[in-house]
Amino acid sequence: MTENISRIAKYNFWDGVFPELGIIRATYIDRISEFLGNKLVKVIAGQRRAGKSYILRQMISKLLATGIHPHNILYINKEFTDFDFLDTYSDLDKFVEEYKASLHPKGKIFLFIDEIQDIEGWERFVSSYSQSYIQDYEVFITGSNSQLLAGELASLLSGRYIQFNVQPFNYQEFLLARQLEPSRSSYLEFLQTGGLPELFHLPNDETKRHYLSAIKDTVLLKDIIQRYNIKDARLLEDLFVFLVNNASNLISVTSIVNFFAGKKRKTNYETIANYIQYMESTFLVHKVDRFNIKGKETISGTYKYYINDLSFKNYLYPGFESGLGYKLENVVYLQLLFSGYTVHIGTLRNKEVDFVAQKANRTVYFQCAHVLTDPATIDREYAPLKAIADNFEKYVVSMDDIRLESNEGIGHIQAWRLVEVL
Numbered sequence: 001m002t003e004n005i006s007r008i009a010k011y012n013f014w015d016g017v018f019p020e021l022g023i024i025r026a027t028y029i030d031r032i033s034e035f036l037g038n039k040l041v042k043v044i045a046g047q048r049r050a051g052k053s054y055i056l057r058q059m060i061s062k063l064l065a066t067g068i069h070p071h072n073i074l075y076i077n078k079e080f081t082d083f084d085f086l087d088t089y090s091d092l093d094k095f096v097e098e099y100k101a102s103l104h105p106k107g108k109i110f111l112f113i114d115e116i117q118d119i120e121g122w123e124r125f126v127s128s129y130s131q132s133y134i135q136d137y138e139v140f141i142t143g144s145n146s147q148l149l150a151g152e153l154a155s156l157l158s159g160r161y162i163q164f165n166v167q168p169f170n171y172q173e174f175l176l177a178r179q180l181e182p183s184r185s186s187y188l189e190f191l192q193t194g195g196l197p198e199l200f201h202l203p204n205d206e207t208k209r210h211y212l213s214a215i216k217d218t219v220l221l222k223d224i225i226q227r228y229n230i231k232d233a234r235l236l237e238d239l240f241v242f243l244v245n246n247a248s249n250l251i252s253v254t255s256i257v258n259f260f261a262g263k264k265r266k267t268n269y270e271t272i273a274n275y276i277q278y279m280e281s282t283f284l285v286h287k288v289d290r291f292n293i294k295g296k297e298t299i300s301g302t303y304k305y306y307i308n309d310l311s312f313k314n315y316l317y318p319g320f321e322s323g324l325g326y327k328l329e330n331v332v333y334l335q336l337l338f339s340g341y342t343v344h345i346g347t348l349r350n351k352e353v354d355f356v357a358q359k360a361n362r363t364v365y366f367q368c369a370h371v372l373t374d375p376a377t378i379d380r381e382y383a384p385l386k387a388i389a390d391n392f393e394k395y396v397v398s399m400d401d402i403r404l405e406s407n408e409g410i411g412h413i414q415a416w417r418l419v420e421v422l
Contacts, residue, residue, distance in 0.1 A: 004095060005102045007082050013060055013070045014103065021061055022054040022197060023176050027338075028166060029058055035162050036138070041130045044142040045149055046166035047283035047308050048223070049215050051197045052142040053077060055166060056112045059140065063110060071103040077114035089121035096129070108136040116141040123152040131160065144223055147281040165283070168309040169195035170338050171331070172419060184401060187416040191327045194311025209315045216240070216316065223282045230275075235260070235267060239275050243285050243305045244313050248326040250290075250345075250352075252302045276305075283308050288333065291344035291356050293388060304345050306333045324399065325370035328415060329354055332368050332397055339422040351384040363392040364421075372398050378407075385410050395421060 001009070011019065032042055032055075044052050060073055074096065076083055086092050096111070111129060116122045122141075130139040143149045146165070153161050169177060171190050177200045180186040193199065196215070202208050220240065225233050242256065253273050260267050279285045286306045290299040307313060310327055336343050336357045346353030346365060355366040365388060369381040385394040386408055394410045397418055404412035413421055 001102050002098055004085060004098060008076070011077060011080065011082070012075050013064060013073060016070070018061060019057055020054075021058050022051070023169070023173060024058055025051065025055055025166075025173065028055050028164060029062060032059060032140075032164055033062065039130055039138070039160065041126055041153065041157060041161035042138075042140045043149055043153065043161055043163040044140065044166055045146050045163055045283070046142075046144070047168070048144045048219055049196055049198060050166050050168050050283070050308075052166050053079075053114050054197065056114060056140060056142060060110075060112060068110065069105065072105040072107060073110045073112065074099050075112045075114070078118040079115050086119055089119060089123075089125040092119055092122070092125050093128075108138060110138050110140070112140045114142050115144065117143045117145055117148050123156055126153070127156040130157070144219070144283070145227070145281050146283065147277075148227075167195070167334060167338055168311075169197055170335055171416065182416045184399060184414070184416060187399070188324075191310065191324060191331060192314055194309045194314055196309055196311050199311060205315065208311070212311055212315050216312065219282050219284060224275075224278045228274075228278055230278075232267075232271075235265065235271070236275050236278075238265075239272065240279060240284065241317060243276070243279070244307050244317055247285075247305060247307050247313070248329045250302050250304055284312075286333070286337070289344050290347050293346050293348045293353065293356065298344065299347065306330045308334075323370070325368065328370060328397070328399065329368040332366060332415070332418065335418055335422070336366070339419075341422075346384075346388075348384065348387050351387050353384045353388070363390075365392060365394045367394075367396045369396060369398045371400050372396070372404065372412075378404075382407055382410055393421075 009015070035042060044055055046052050056075065060075060063073060064070060076086065078086065086095060126139055126141060129137045150163065171187060174190050174195055175182060175186060177197070178186070198211065199208055202211055220236055224230060224236060230236055239256070242259065253269055253276070256272050257267060257269055276285070276287070280287055285308065288304045288306065290302060292299055307330060310330060313327070333343060333355065336355060341357040341359045344356045346356040353365050354368045357364045357366060365385055367381050367385055369377065372378045372381060381396055385396070388394065395413050396410060397413050397415050399415055403414055411421070
């Protein structure tokens with residue numbers, strides 16, 4: 001073996017020793033597995049530390065279980081210093097030849113490349129190898145910037161790739177990690193912690209705060225400030241804090257500009273809009289459009305932003321109390337997204353419906369409420385759904401101990417049982 005091959009062998013499965021696989025994320029593995037056996041590039045995208053590397057290793061494990069020889073699989077992770085010799089697509093090309101000469105794989109080769117955006121010109125390598133008719137390759141890549149991945153690949157591969165967006169643990173995965181049962185108390189714990197996989201291995205809240213601060217700093221610095229040559233790094237971080245503490249609120253770019261103006265901070269519409277777009281591309285936040293239920297059209301100007309994981313709120317900015325109702329809404333949005341729905345905020349005259357969720361031919365309306373404690377609260381939360389004239393499914397999601405009866409055709413679902421109706 002060459003020096004490079006010897007150095008990175010410990011990250012691969014060649015000697016029969018499996019690296020840690022973690023909680024098996026079966027839904028993602030099943031989704032990706034549907035597209036095995038062809039030249040489509042499998043793109044696994046998501047925020048740093050959301051679990052993309054574990055999913056790659058779990059896919060490798062699945063391939064090995066089907067009889068693929070370990071020497072036919074090459075795993076590269078640019079986050080580890082042992083792979084620092086891979087700076088450009090040319091380095092990567094030479095290394096694959098080095099691997100082939102050392103391990104002599106026969107038949108199809110499976111290439112797994114983690115955080116590929118850190119390799120200059122990576123898209124040329126991916127295009128060349130995935131579409132090669134000289135040697136059969138199947139290529140899997142991960143990255144932390146959706147714009148970069150989709151933009152570069154779209155220009156070269158013309159639809160010959162499929163992207164899977166990975167989120168931190170959802171509630172069902174949280175239960176597996178904590179070995180808990182679905183209940184109000186476990187869901188409350190989920191709302192007050194978060195779903196980043198590594199959190200469950202850290203000993204105390206102080207360590208978790210340091211860990212999350214490091215993630216935030218890495219994403220802002222490496223994935224945004226350096227990549228987009230950001231001039232005002234402090235404004236970028238303050239904007240992230242603003243979005244975290246205003247998650248689930250209706251806001252506009254103009255209102256954010258006015259907020260900073262009130263703090264004697266100089267900025268403008270274009271800068272704020274661009275900074276938000278950069279945070280969206282790195283999966284820190286999600287922007288959700290408003291949708292006119294009667295007119296069946298989106299409404300621009302005012303949006304809601306949801307954070308990719310509540311741990312940022314819970315551990316980094318807990319002093320800005322937003323209430324469990326807002327956290328519940330954030331988590332319900334993420335669950336809908338995970339379940340494959342296209343999600344909008346619904347508007348109908350002067351009423352707002354938290355979510356209009358659409359998938360294939362199904363449309364479902366959801367209203368979120370912390371608890372339905374009295375008749376006035378029940379009337380307020382059910383009123384927007386009752387105002388909708390169509391016959392699509394409608395649910396109120398809450399943290400109540402008791403599941404309420406149907407109210408004029410509107411169902412009630414406890415938050416920890418939401419998956420049952422999705």
